[in-house]
Amino acid sequence: MTISHWQRTTRLGTLHADVVVIGAGICGISAALHLQRCGLTVRAVERGVIGGVGSGASARNAGFLMRGCADNYADAAKQYGRAKAAALWRLTERNLEGLRREGIDSLSVTQRVPSVLLALGEDELARLRESLTLMHEDGFAADWWDASTNAGDSTWKQLASKHPPLGALVNPHDGATNGVHVLRMLASKLSCPVHEQQEVVAIEEHGTGVRVHVTDGEIIARHVLVCTNAYVPLLLPGFAGVVDPKRGQMLAIRPGVFQLGASYYANYGSEYFRQTWDGTVVVGGCRTYHAEREVGYEDRVTPWVQRDLEKFANRVLGEFDASHDITARWSGVMGFTQHHLPIITRCWGENAAATGNDKSEKVWFCGGFTGHGMSMAYEVSRLAVAEMLDGVESSFDLPS
Numbered sequence: 001m002t003i004s005h006w007q008r009t010t011r012l013g014t015l016h017a018d019v020v021v022i023g024a025g026i027c028g029i030s031a032a033l034h035l036q037r038c039g040l041t042v043r044a045v046e047r048g049v050i051g052g053v054g055s056g057a058s059a060r061n062a063g064f065l066m067r068g069c070a071d072n073y074a075d076a077a078k079q080y081g082r083a084k085a086a087a088l089w090r091l092t093e094r095n096l097e098g099l100r101r102e103g104i105d106s107l108s109v110t111q112r113v114p115s116v117l118l119a120l121g122e123d124e125l126a127r128l129r130e131s132l133t134l135m136h137e138d139g140f141a142a143d144w145w146d147a148s149t150n151a152g153d154s155t156w157k158q159l160a161s162k163h164p165p166l167g168a169l170v171n172p173h174d175g176a177t178n179g180v181h182v183l184r185m186l187a188s189k190l191s192c193p194v195h196e197q198q199e200v201v202a203i204e205e206h207g208t209g210v211r212v213h214v215t216d217g218e219i220i221a222r223h224v225l226v227c228t229n230a231y232v233p234l235l236l237p238g239f240a241g242v243v244d245p246k247r248g249q250m251l252a253i254r255p256g257v258f259q260l261g262a263s264y265y266a267n268y269g270s271e272y273f274r275q276t277w278d279g280t281v282v283v284g285g286c287r288t289y290h291a292e293r294e295v296g297y298e299d300r301v302t303p304w305v306q307r308d309l310e311k312f313a314n315r316v317l318g319e320f321d322a323s324h325d326i327t328a329r330w331s332g333v334m335g336f337t338q339h340h341l342p343i344i345t346r347c348w349g350e351n352a353a354a355t356g357n358d359k360s361e362k363v364w365f366c367g368g369f370t371g372h373g374m375s376m377a378y379e380v381s382r383l384a385v386a387e388m389l390d391g392v393e394s395s396f397d398l399p400s
């Protein structure tokens with residue numbers, strides 16, 4: 001696919017825009033699209049090469065378009081309050097509806113498949129059962145599978161006979177896709193340029209606006225929306241400890257080895273697996289068993305996580321020949337927040353470039369998707385744009 005608006009220019013010089021979006025992952029590209037539809041001139045800048053192979057987590061994820069957040073509904077209701085949990089679940093439903101309106105279902109890589117939250121232990125069983133009850137009370141469609149369920153899914157049958165899950169909460173209307181294809185599709189709707197291989201190195205006040213210094217020039221704008229997710233502390237150091245970089249890893253098992261009809265999420269989301277459109281099974285997670293080592297910005301696979309992923313796949317899917325059947329292994333860096341909710345905020349202090357301690361009206365951040373950005377960022381970036389331009393409060397503030 002040729003994407004003419006991905007621009008690699010050796011010397012940008014001084015450019016102008018209403019808004020500069022920093023980072024061209026799912027969040028930045030969605031934000032640029034929302035801004036463009038508000039009639040603004042936009043320039044997106046990306047330090048990597050998105051048009052070719054992808055750069056950040058958006059091009060390296062498992063592609064679950066799953067309702068909800070990192071926590072199950074019962075835990076989210078306990079942590080954030082029932083109303084906020086419900087609002088979050090609705091937001092992710094709107095995220096998927098929005099992506100479907102943009103046309104993701106026309107991509108060959110997109111599947112309409114349920115997400116199945118497996119209870120492999122008694123404690124998780126209780127949390128998922130409570131989630132089901134609360135979700136029904138709050139008007140959400142959700143189903144329950146147990147070992148005797150005839151789910152029409154050979155993996156479920158295999159799981160049920162081999163290592164019977166104690167039960168599973170099913171989101172019947174979810175989907176799954178491939179992040180690279182979604183990015184390309186969304187970007188094809190942009191009339192604004194996405195400047196590739198342009199790293200933003202500094203943001204400073206400039207009259208009533210902002211000057212954004214990039215690798216080969218500068219862009220002067222009224223607003224900046226920072227959509228760099230895990231990488232935000234590298235540009236705006238005040239975000240250190242607010243958005244933490246954590247490494248996620250995956251492996252792929254060649255088509256024909258296993259057959260799945262759903263996307264699976266297990267051990268409170270610590271592990272997840274699904275079958276892609278071409279029959280490949282992707283398995284990810286196991287970070288939590290090595291939590292202290294799987295942090296930072298180094299994008300690499302590690303033997304300890306990959307070994308655990310193989311063991312997990314063996315346990316839940318069945319035997320396979322790792323040396324023959326595993327076709328790919330990869331990693332990506334995710335941005336985690338302490339409260340596991342995304343953040344939309346004005347940047348502050350030195351982050352907002354010499355605005356003292358006041359939060360800037362000009363420089364905003366949207367991100368911290370805690371491993372769920374495909375399921376949230378299209379909609380959360382829309383809320384960020386509404387808050388930045390029109391002051392419509394989103395309720396995704398910094399953790400208190």
Ligand SMILES: Cc1cc2nc3c(=O)[nH]c(=O)nc-3n(C[C@H](O)[C@H](O)[C@H](O)COP(=O)(O)OP(=O)(O)OC[C@H]3O[C@@H](n4cnc5c(N)ncnc54)[C@H](O)[C@@H]3O)c2cc1C
Nearest residue numbers: 023025026027047056057058062064200332372373374375
């Ligand atoms: C292995 C793995 C599996 C995952 N699975 C799922 C899943 O199944 N479902 C789901 O919903 N989510 C999943 N996620 C999480 C999801 O991929 C992320 O939450 C989402 O992609 C974040 O999007 P983003 O646009 O905010 O950040 P990113 O995609 O990381 O994009 C940020 C961009 O900013 C650029 N950048 C950084 N600094 C600068 C700078 N100074 N100047 C210019 N550009 C800069 C980076 O190069 C990058 O391209 C997974 C993540 C991983 C790693």
